[in-house]
Amino acid sequence: MTIYDYSVPKPNGEELKLADFKGKVILIMNTATGCGFTPKYEPVEKMYEKYHDKGLEVVDIPCNQFGQQTPGTDEEVHDFCVLHFNTHFPQMKKSDVNGKNELPLYTYLKAQKGFEGFGKHKLSALLSEMLAKEDKDWDKKPDIKWNFTKFLIDRNGNVVARFEPTADMEAVEAKITELL
Numbered sequence: 001m002t003i004y005d006y007s008v009p010k011p012n013g014e015e016l017k018l019a020d021f022k023g024k025v026i027l028i029m030n031t032a033t034g035c036g037f038t039p040k041y042e043p044v045e046k047m048y049e050k051y052h053d054k055g056l057e058v059v060d061i062p063c064n065q066f067g068q069q070t071p072g073t074d075e076e077v078h079d080f081c082v083l084h085f086n087t088h089f090p091q092m093k094k095s096d097v098n099g100k101n102e103l104p105l106y107t108y109l110k111a112q113k114g115f116e117g118f119g120k121h122k123l124s125a126l127l128s129e130m131l132a133k134e135d136k137d138w139d140k141k142p143d144i145k146w147n148f149t150k151f152l153i154d155r156n157g158n159v160v161a162r163f164e165p166t167a168d169m170e171a172v173e174a175k176i177t178e179l180l
Contacts, residue, residue, distance in 0.1 A: 001108065003018050003026070003105075003153055003157045003158075003159065004017075004018050004019040004021075004022055005019075006018050006103075006104060006108060008093075009092060009095065010090075010092055010093060011074035011075065011078065011091070011092070016059065016090060018059075018105070021057045021153075022157070023055070023155050024055045024057045024155060025051075025055055025056050025057070025154060025155055025176060025180055026056075026057045026058075026059060026152070026153040027057070027058045027150055027151070027176065028059045028105070028150065028153065029044070029058070029059070029060060029061065029148060029150040029151070030062070030106075030144055030148070030149055031060050031061065031062050031063065032062065032064070032069035032148070033062070033069065033070050033072065033080045033081070034069040034070065034071070035066070035067070035069040035148065036123070037146070037148040037165045038069075038147075038148075040165070040169060041081060041084070041085035043173070044058060044060075045085050045086060045087050045088065045089070047172075047176060048087075048089045049088070051176060051177070054180045055155065056180065057089070057090075058089035060081075060087070060089055060090065060091040060092060061092045061094075061103070062077045062092070062093075062095075063095060063097050063144075063147065065096055065097065065098055065099070065144075066144075066146050066147050070094060073094075074091075074093055074094055078091050097144045098144050106144065109151045109159060110142040110143065110144070112159035113151060113161065113162035114141075114142035114162075115141065115143070115145060115162075115164070116164075117139070118164050118166045119166050119167065119168075121167075121168075123166055124166050127146060127166070131145060149162065149163070149164055149165055150163040150167070150172060151163075152172070152175055152176065154179050155179065160175070160179065161175050
């Protein structure tokens with residue numbers, strides 16, 4: 001299977017078919033409205049505005065699996081993002097990205113790009129310590145570790161990068177511009 005075989009549920013019950021994005025660069029991310037990383041919506045929106053006409057698509061998948069930091073309805077999440085970050089990219093139905101109810105898309109993404117660490121961000125040690133309390137082998141599994149994990153897909157449908165929430169957004173933008 002390829003990325004184009006997957007779809008993601010929209011809040012209105014329809015499906016966003018990733019095949020509709022063939023030939024585009026796609027940034028797929030799981031998000032939260034009440035997280036320390038929530039301000040990352042701002043640089044993502046800026047990139048979307050700057051590069052959308054050049055072929056960038058963003059797929060925002062709100063998720064409440066990490067610290068229960070997305071408690072609202074799909075409509076409340078959408079309203080929050082528009083009000084606080086003026087987002088224009090597609091926002092999907094709130095969904096799971098790990099576990100028995102995870103979106104099949106995330107099963108595929110994690111198989112393509114596993115976890116490679118949090119890097120040198122100021123919150124890396126805190127996240128690592130917190131996750132180790134729940135699972136001593138947390139760092140050996142490809143699971144999504146926290147809100148704002150991003151996957152980057154090239155124009156040919158290849159999963160070329162995984163960016164953890166601690167990733168520098170300038171590095172994300174540099175990789176996007178390389179693919180455009």
